[in-house]
Amino acid sequence: MSLRSLFSLFSSDLAIDLGTANTCVYARGKGIVVNEPSIVAINKVNGRIEAVGKEAKDMLGRTPGNIVAIKPMKDGVIADFEVTEKMLTYFIKKAHNRNVWVRPRIVIGVPSEITQVEKRAVKDSAYRAKASEVHLVEEAMAAAIGAGMPITEPSGNMIVDIGGGTTDIAVISLAGIVYSKAVRVAGNEMDEAIIQYIKKTYNLLIGERTAEQIKMELGSAFPLEDPKEMEIKGRHLVEGVPKTITISDSEIRGALAETVNVIVDAVRIALERTPPELSADIVDRGIVLTGGGSLLKNLDKRLREETGLPVAMAEDPLSTVVLGAGRMLSDFNLLRKISID
Numbered sequence: 637m638s639l640r641s642l643f644s645l646f647s648s649d650l651a652i653d654l655g656t657a658n659t660c661v662y663a664r665g666k667g668i669v670v671n672e673p674s675i676v677a678i679n680k681v682n683g684r685i686e687a688v689g690k691e692a693k694d695m696l697g698r699t700p701g702n703i704v705a706i707k708p709m710k711d712g713v714i715a716d717f718e719v720t721e722k723m724l725t726y727f728i729k730k731a732h733n734r735n736v737w738v739r740p741r742i743v744i745g746v747p748s749e750i751t752q753v754e755k756r757a758v759k760d761s762a763y764r765a766k767a768s769e770v771h772l773v774e775e776a777m778a779a780a781i782g783a784g785m786p787i788t789e790p791s792g793n794m795i796v797d798i799g800g801g802t803t804d805i806a807v808i809s810l811a812g813i814v815y816s817k818a819v820r821v822a823g824n825e826m827d828e829a830i831i832q833y834i835k836k837t838y839n840l841l842i843g844e845r846t847a848e849q850i851k852m853e854l855g856s857a858f859p860l861e862d863p864k865e866m867e868i869k870g871r872h873l874v875e876g877v878p879k880t881i882t883i884s885d886s887e888i889r890g891a892l893a894e895t896v897n898v899i900v901d902a903v904r905i906a907l908e909r910t911p912p913e914l915s916a917d918i919v920d921r922g923i924v925l926t927g928g929g930s931l932l933k934n935l936d937k938r939l940r941e942e943t944g945l946p947v948a949m950a951e952d953p954l955s956t957v958v959l960g961a962g963r964m965l966s967d968f969n970l971l972r973k974i975s976i977d
């Protein structure tokens with residue numbers, strides 16, 4: 637056995653989707669090994685990390701004064717370099733069961749609007765976490781590959797990735813991005829719109845986690861076949877005590893309307909700016925939706941109504957990017973063509 641193949645026994649190459657809301661890690665030959673919220677809880681007194689991922693999310697809004705829960709990624713970009721690096725290191729170690737001997741090749745999906753400084757920061761963190769090679773690919777490209785779109789063919793493929801912080805829209809042909817646009821409106825903005833609506837209408841203060849739950853259970857972009865209601869709890873702003881109210885899906889649809897319209901408009905603009913030959917392909921093939929935000933009920937239906945085009949959901953919208961980046965681990969020719977480092 638050569639030294640190289642002996643070495644490869646210990647190396648487990650990784651693909652990472654570093655998202656605003658969630659970070660996913662895929663290990664070659666194993667599949668998705670980490671899927672956790674992009675949150676870090678830090679002790680303000682000694683700077684120590686108290687928790688990362690799921691454990692840190694559970695602390696959100698419930699931390700004692702000396703612990704802060706930080707979301708180091710904001711609007712699809714890195715807001716806190718130092719904490720992002722610590723988070724990345726933690727997840728890479730977790731993916732390798734804390735085995736310190738492995739030196740993996742790592743493919744990382746990053747937002748299309750990432751700056752040079754941010755690219756460097758992401759790569760440096762991965763190298764510090766003992767990567768042997770680091771390659772960056774645009775999330776939209778990885779998503780299209782993960783969704784099984786024929787991106788290397790000379791035809792137009794439109795992907796709309798609605799994440800936590802950003803909605804990325806891209807038209808891809810011949811393994812290149814012909815048009816791309818990111819708007820900083822996606823899942824988180826929907827949560828915020830729900831918080832504001834409940835506050836204004838009911839004088840009730842709810843937290844981010846409750847808002848997200850409401851969005852998932854009740855939120856929609858087009859009327860539902862079966863109307864729904866939900867009981868929610870929060871703190872009354874005037875009386876200062878906890879209170880329970882019942883809200884309906886149509887109220888929440890109203891609260892989300894503005895946010896959903898921004899996404900719909902961005903898709904319309906992308907269609908208007910797509911070169912005509914590729915538009916013709918999109919008319920035939922339709923638009924593919926991915927990202928957790930695309931799970932908002934009837935968003936696909938709404939886009940179908942607004943554009944008159946076929947709209948399909950990717951099979952597993954929360955994992956499309958990491959699965960696409962993972963596929964790159966075994967196709968280095970394609971990776972060389974599409975990596976943006």
Ligand SMILES: Nc1ncnc2c1ncn2[C@@H]1O[C@H](COP(=O)(O)OP(=O)(O)OP(=O)(O)O)[C@@H](O)[C@H]1O
Pocket residue numbers: 653654655656657658659711712798799800801802803822823824848851852855926927928929930931932933953954
């Ligand atoms: N069933 C659902 N209905 C509506 N929204 C959902 C659902 N499930 C997840 N989401 C939302 O999807 C978002 C997270 O999606 P995803 O993990 O694709 O984003 P991300 O990759 O972390 O973000 P970004 O691409 O902006 O960096 C969150 O806002 C979450 O609330």
